[in-house]
Amino acid sequence: MSWSERPLQFCCTDQCLLGILNSAAGSDSDLGVLILVGGPQYRIGSHRQFTLLARHLANQGLPSLRFDFHGMGDSSGEIPHFEAVEQDIAAALDAFQQAQPQIKRFVLWGLCDAASAALLYWHARRDTRIHGLCLLNPWLRSPQLQARVQVKHYYLQRLLEPAFWRKLFSGEVQVRASLLEFLSKLSSLRKTRQATPSLSYQQKMAAAWRDFPGPLLLLLSGQDFTAKEFLEHTATDADWQGWMNKPHLRRQQLDEADHTFSCAAWRGWVEEQTSQWLQQNLAAPETASMAGGETSKSATPRLSGDPLAHPVQG
Numbered sequence: 001m002s003w004s005e006r007p008l009q010f011c012c013t014d015q016c017l018l019g020i021l022n023s024a025a026g027s028d029s030d031l032g033v034l035i036l037v038g039g040p041q042y043r044i045g046s047h048r049q050f051t052l053l054a055r056h057l058a059n060q061g062l063p064s065l066r067f068d069f070h071g072m073g074d075s076s077g078e079i080p081h082f083e084a085v086e087q088d089i090a091a092a093l094d095a096f097q098q099a100q101p102q103i104k105r106f107v108l109w110g111l112c113d114a115a116s117a118a119l120l121y122w123h124a125r126r127d128t129r130i131h132g133l134c135l136l137n138p139w140l141r142s143p144q145l146q147a148r149v150q151v152k153h154y155y156l157q158r159l160l161e162p163a164f165w166r167k168l169f170s171g172e173v174q175v176r177a178s179l180l181e182f183l184s185k186l187s188s189l190r191k192t193r194q195a196t197p198s199l200s201y202q203q204k205m206a207a208a209w210r211d212f213p214g215p216l217l218l219l220l221s222g223q224d225f226t227a228k229e230f231l232e233h234t235a236t237d238a239d240w241q242g243w244m245n246k247p248h249l250r251r252q253q254l255d256e257a258d259h260t261f262s263c264a265a266w267r268g269w270v271e272e273q274t275s276q277w278l279q280q281n282l283a284a285p286e287t288a289s290m291a292g293g294e295t296s297k298s299a300t301p302r303l304s305g306d307p308l309a310h311p312v313q314g
Contacts, residue, residue: 001025003058008065010095012088015077019043019067019092020051021099022058031131031282032096032103033057035066036089038112038139039082042073045111046260049267053109056271062278063103065096082113082120082139083201089121093129107132107282109274112226112259113139116205123208132282134217134274137226137259140202140233206239215248215281219273221266222255250277 003024010017020043035050037043043066044051054064069088071079080088089108097103106129108118115135122130199207209216220227234240244251252273257266 001027001059001061003055005055005058008067008095008099010091012070012091013077015070016075017067017070017088017091018074019065019095020054021063021065021096022054023063023100024058024061027061027063028102029061029063030102030104031062031107031278032100032105033062033064033107033109033134033278034089034092034096035064036085036108036110036114036117037066037069037072038110038114039069040072040079042068047262047267049111049261049270052267053271053274056275057278060275063096063100065092065099067092082117085117086121086124089117090125090127093127097129105129105131105282107134107278109134111136115139116201119205119208119212120201122212123204126211130212130214132215132217132278133212134219134277136219136261136270137221137224138205138218138230139226140205140230141226142200142202142233202233202237203239206237206243209240209243209246215277216246216250217274217277218249218251219270220251220253221257221259221261222253223257224259226259227253248281 001024003022005020005022008019008021010019033054035043035054037045037050045053045066050066054066057064067088068075069080069085070077093106096106108121108130110116110118115138118133118135119138121127122133220230234243254261254266254269257269261267261270
């Protein structure tokens with residue numbers, strides 16, 4: 001399937017943001033994918049992941065927009081914290097819809113703190129245009145959680161490695177410094193959260209996870225501390241109780257992958273997982289009823305496309 005790629009400039013508050021719009025020739029799909037960028041990086045993504053994903057989707061007839069948040073890439077303004085990109089996302093959705101008027105339904109796709117930003121956007125806006133969430137290695141970090149995961153997945157694992165003991169007995173490991181670091185992590189584990197008058201971003205994410213009525217795709221990397229922190233937090237925090245039982249949730253993990261899916265095979269896995277999930281859950285309007293959050297049992301049309309022959313730069 002032939003497709004096009006062009007810049008899209010739009011305003012948010014008093015700043016100018018820039019994105020890249022990918023669209024397929026002749027496609028009348030009413031579904032669009034807004035690719036949110038985790039920070040600090042811009043619309044191409046690590047290892048060109050977002051560029052390649054957008055072209056993969058366009059080749060299957062699905063338009064997408066990837067854009068630079070305030071202060072990143074070619075967008076003006078100050079760099080925002082991921083908890084403060086709600087207006088950027090809303091402005092991007094508006095610009096996307098104006099550029100492609102046939103689009104009525106959107107999927108938010110994000111990696112790391114962009115996945116967190118997607119949930120926070122839903123929590124804040126309850127935007128009925130959002131019909132699906134695709135979240136990769138969501139960011140849930142706190143100092144206590146980071147310490148707990150490091151003790152569990154790093155320090156204890158190190159004690160089981162023969163290489164560690166060889167270095168220890170050969171004098172290559174600075175015992176005092178390593179011991180002090182380990183004790184510091186244990187001390188962090190004993191600290192309790194201070195009560196705050198407002199919800200933490202983790203609590204807002206949990207509320208959005210519970211309340212979102214549409215399909216949700218969760219992709220995790222097996223060799224990533226952010227993913228391990230997500231699993232650790234959701235397994236122990238009361239706000240996330242029963243999170244795996246959420247209706248219309250598909251959870252997939254690639255055991256060998258790192259945080260950004262940095263090799264071609266891992267990126268290809270993400271692209272295929274995303275495409276299959278979209279085809280099976282959101283390819284036609286009747287497959288995802290936002291009013292009741294129920295999935296139709298009717299057949300889902302397949303989004304087909306020919307292999308990309310002549311990629312363009314963007």
